[in-house]
Amino acid sequence: MDLMHPNSSTTPAASTDDDYPTSTTTDFSLPSVTLQKLPHLSDYVPNLTALTNPIDRSSFHHPFPGFYLSPSDVILRHILFDLSSAAAIGGGSLLAYHRAGPRRTIHFDPAAVRVAIVTCGGLCPGLNTVIRELVVGLWDLYGVRQIFGVPSGYRGFYSMEPMKLDPKMVHNWHKRGGTALATSRGGFDLDKIVNAIEQRGFNQLYVIGGDGTMRGAVKIFREIQRRKLNISITGIPKTVDNDIGIIDRSFGFQTAVEMAQQAINAAHVEAESAVNGIGLVKLMGRSTGHIALHATLSSCDVDCCLIPENDFYLEGKGGLFEFLDQRLKQNRHAVIVVAEGAGQDIIPRTDKQKEEKDESGNPVFLDVGPWLKSELKKWWERDHPGELFTVKYIDPTYMIRAVPANATDNLYCTLLAHSAIHGVMAGYTGFVSGPINGNYGYIPIEEVAMARNVVDTKDHKWAWVRSVTNQPDFLKC
Ligand SMILES: Nc1ncnc2c1ncn2[C@@H]1O[C@H](COP(=O)(O)OP(=O)(O)O)[C@@H](O)[C@H]1O
Numbered sequence: 461m462d463l464m465h466p467n468s469s470t471t472p473a474a475s476t477d478d479d480y481p482t483s484t485t486t487d488f489s490l491p492s493v494t495l496q497k498l499p500h501l502s503d504y505v506p507n508l509t510a511l512t513n514p515i516d517r518s519s520f521h522h523p524f525p526g527f528y529l530s531p532s533d534v535i536l537r538h539i540l541f542d543l544s545s546a547a548a549i550g551g552g553s554l555l556a557y558h559r560a561g562p563r564r565t566i567h568f569d570p571a572a573v574r575v576a577i578v579t580c581g582g583l584c585p586g587l588n589t590v591i592r593e594l595v596v597g598l599w600d601l602y603g604v605r606q607i608f609g610v611p612s613g614y615r616g617f618y619s620m621e622p623m624k625l626d627p628k629m630v631h632n633w634h635k636r637g638g639t640a641l642a643t644s645r646g647g648f649d650l651d652k653i654v655n656a657i658e659q660r661g662f663n664q665l666y667v668i669g670g671d672g673t674m675r676g677a678v679k680i681f682r683e684i685q686r687r688k689l690n691i692s693i694t695g696i697p698k699t700v701d702n703d704i705g706i707i708d709r710s711f712g713f714q715t716a717v718e719m720a721q722q723a724i725n726a727a728h729v730e731a732e733s734a735v736n737g738i739g740l741v742k743l744m745g746r747s748t749g750h751i752a753l754h755a756t757l758s759s760c761d762v763d764c765c766l767i768p769e770n771d772f773y774l775e776g777k778g779g780l781f782e783f784l785d786q787r788l789k790q791n792r793h794a795v796i797v798v799a800e801g802a803g804q805d806i807i808p809r810t811d812k813q814k815e816e817k818d819e820s821g822n823p824v825f826l827d828v829g830p831w832l833k834s835e836l837k838k839w840w841e842r843d844h845p846g847e848l849f850t851v852k853y854i855d856p857t858y859m860i861r862a863v864p865a866n867a868t869d870n871l872y873c874t875l876l877a878h879s880a881i882h883g884v885m886a887g888y889t890g891f892v893s894g895p896i897n898g899n900y901g902y903i904p905i906e907e908v909a910m911a912r913n914v915v916d917t918k919d920h921k922w923a924w925v926r927s928v929t930n931q932p933d934f935l936k937c
């Protein structure tokens with residue numbers, strides 16, 4: 461489903477400059493391709509239904525040649541290589557995934573399909589768009605009529621009545637923030653969940669959530685396989701923190717970065733309008749600093765970006781205070797963006813606080829924003845007594861995620877939902893749809909649940925941040 465990807469149909473531009481060759485030859489040979497196995501219901505369900513895709517019979521939609529994808533349509537996991545060390549990549553073989561999109565043969569009779577859609581974990585812009593597009597896509601493309609929303613996350617499977625959904629009901633949902641199905645943390649009880657799925661007769665499960673949700677979905681998938689049930693499960697990765705690996709990015713992330721600009725702008729204006737003014741903005745990012753990093757790069761007003769992946773320190777040579785001293789001398793103001801998970805090792809805490817977990821088992825962090833604000837004030841009073849100084853602290857935490865998705869994220873949500881539907885209708889199970897280098901593929905859910913996306917402070921993106929902010933690297937040499 462890489463409909464929107466600029467690379468999907470490009471032809472190389474001919475060079476007009478005689479100084480540059482139009483093609484080059486190398487002595488390197490390309491490695492072979494290993495196709496990642498994708499679980500399919502036929503792996504353990506005998507005599508699966510096989511039907512022609514109903515899109516074929518649609519009076520409005522006339523599939524063009526190549527519309528249906530076959531098992532030989534693949535996308536590659538990596539597109540950047542050092543050909544001189546190709547053996548270092550996947551043992552000399554390139555990893556490929558099945559490409560997402562419609563299949564000519566489907567393995568569910570739409571009249572017999574009963575769908576459950578659930579949202580779990582924290583909010584993220586676009587959740588309602590994904591739900592809407594699942595409902596509308598299943599209804600319009602495949603003629604599915606029994607579509608249900610499971611309220612309040614995983615616990616809703618066994619403790620609440622499902623909500624019947626149809627296109628009329630959801631038609632405006634893409635304009636609403638949050639999730640109309642409600643979500644929650646915790647409440648994962650494998651037996652109760654799978655028993656409820658069986659009792660209610662659901663045979664397609666669309667699980668929208670983050671890393672924790674995906675780990676839960678893997679357990680449900682394995683239990684479904686163990687019970688040999690004709691039920692397909694797919695994960696649609698949601699995380700405003702963008703901490704899910706393999707896929708290019710998670711939906712809602714760009715919207716959150718855009719929303720963060722308002723906070724950074726305000727911090728900049730406040731700081732600039734004061735004498736020795738510091739604008740301090742805390743952004744979401746429990747264990748990854750992607751939002752802080754991208755917001756910093758897109759704002760151009762940030763002097764220092766602090767993320768969980770890069771330890772920092774306050775005092776002494778190369779520390780934050782020394783750097784701020786210089787910036788204030790130069791510019792009379794500075795803007796700091798700090799991700800919520802940054803600095804956790806240097807904030808004093810009790811043993812009890814170290815153990816604290818939320819209902820899903822995620823660590824509960826101390827609030828880095830007010831702590832940093834207070835440390836900044838103490839530092840200034842100690843080192844610059846009597847001199848004017850202001851810290852304006854802005855915490856837009858929930859404001860950046862409790863909003864509707866922007867246009868780019870809405871479009872992305874539609875592609876994710878449709879990719880998921882096509883895969884499930886084709887009988888695939890235990891997979892996640894997502895873009896890899898811009899092309900949509902099906903990735904085994906077990907792989908996604910294990911993969912984390914953290915900021916690599918040794919790669920070019922972090923180097924880019926440092927060249928924009930000129931902030932310290934906080935490496936104590
Ligand atoms: N390892 C796990 N096994 C089973 N369920 C899990 C696991 N981790 C989290 N969950 C469940 O997944 C849901 C969402 O997890 P959470 O960490 O809160 O959000 P997210 O999925 O956005 O990371 C919760 O209901 C939680 O109980």
Ligand SMILES: O=P(O)(O)OC[C@H]1O[C@](O)(COP(=O)(O)O)[C@@H](O)[C@@H]1O
Pocket residue numbers: 580581582583670671698699700701744745746800818861
């Ligand atoms: O207050 P809540 O709902 O637990 O959410 C706070 C957390 O949600 C997050 O956005 C991550 O949520 P998910 O793991 O659900 O994607 C973190 O940045 C933040 O720590």
Ligand SMILES: [Mg+2]
Pocket residue numbers: 581670671672699
């Ligand atoms: Mg999470």
